Amino acid sequence: MIIIALTGASGIRYGIRLIDVLSSTDIDLTIILSETSRKLLLMEAGADQLDVIPPRAKIYQADQLDASVASGSTKTQGMIICPCSMKTLASIAHGFADNLISRAADCMLKERRKLVLVARETPLNLIQLRNMVAVTEAGGVILPASPGFYARPTSIDDLVDFVVGKTLDQFDIEHDLFLSWDKISKR
Numbered sequence: 001m002i003i004i005a006l007t008g009a010s011g012i013r014y015g016i017r018l019i020d021v022l023s024s025t026d027i028d029l030t031i032i033l034s035e036t037s038r039k040l041l042l043m044e045a046g047a048d049q050l051d052v053i054p055p056r057a058k059i060y061q062a063d064q065l066d067a068s069v070a071s072g073s074t075k076t077q078g079m080i081i082c083p084c085s086m087k088t089l090a091s092i093a094h095g096f097a098d099n100l101i102s103r104a105a106d107c108m109l110k111e112r113r114k115l116v117l118v119a120r121e122t123p124l125n126l127i128q129l130r131n132m133v134a135v136t137e138a139g140g141v142i143l144p145a146s147p148g149f150y151a152r153p154t155s156i157d158d159l160v161d162f163v164v165g166k167t168l169d170q171f172d173i174e175h176d177l178f179l180s181w182d183k184i185s186k187r
Contacts, residue, residue: 008036078114
């Protein structure tokens with residue numbers, strides 16, 4: 001099982017595409033939505049949570065602290081927060097587990113499981129950078145939503161797929177979302 005959390009940062013298309021790609025695998029998904037992510041689904045993608053959540057996925061709202069993933073005893077492959085707001089980053093960096101997203105992330109860190117934060121903000125201030133360092137030092141991975149251009153993207157979808165592919169790479173999940181540098185450099 002992989003936990004995917006969508007927070008209130010702009011860039012909800014990254015999370016939607018990640019869910020779409022992972023739903024075509026045999027990996028069980030648990031999805032946590034913040035209140036603001038539900039608003040962004042409508043505002044940025046014209047979608048409702050029912051439009052993007054696969055039927056076999058477990059879904060929780062961020063205020064459901066009684067969910068199984070609020071405990072480190074629930075076995076997972078890890079967690080991806082995509083997109084990750086700076087508020088969520090700060091909560092995780094300072095151990096402020098006040099909702100299901102930050103609590104599940106706290107469990108990933110304490111159990112030494114994979115935690116990937118697809119941070120979506122620019123420019124970054126010193127507090128945000130220090131929070132990223134704190135999460136990294138605790139064992140998390142900061143993966144900025146910063147697409148590469150060496151694969152010569154021709155659409156926004158290509159840019160989204162690059163970031164989603166890099167996220168999947170963190171879990172060694174095979175994909176064909178973009179050509180890796182080693183394949184491009186052999187051309």
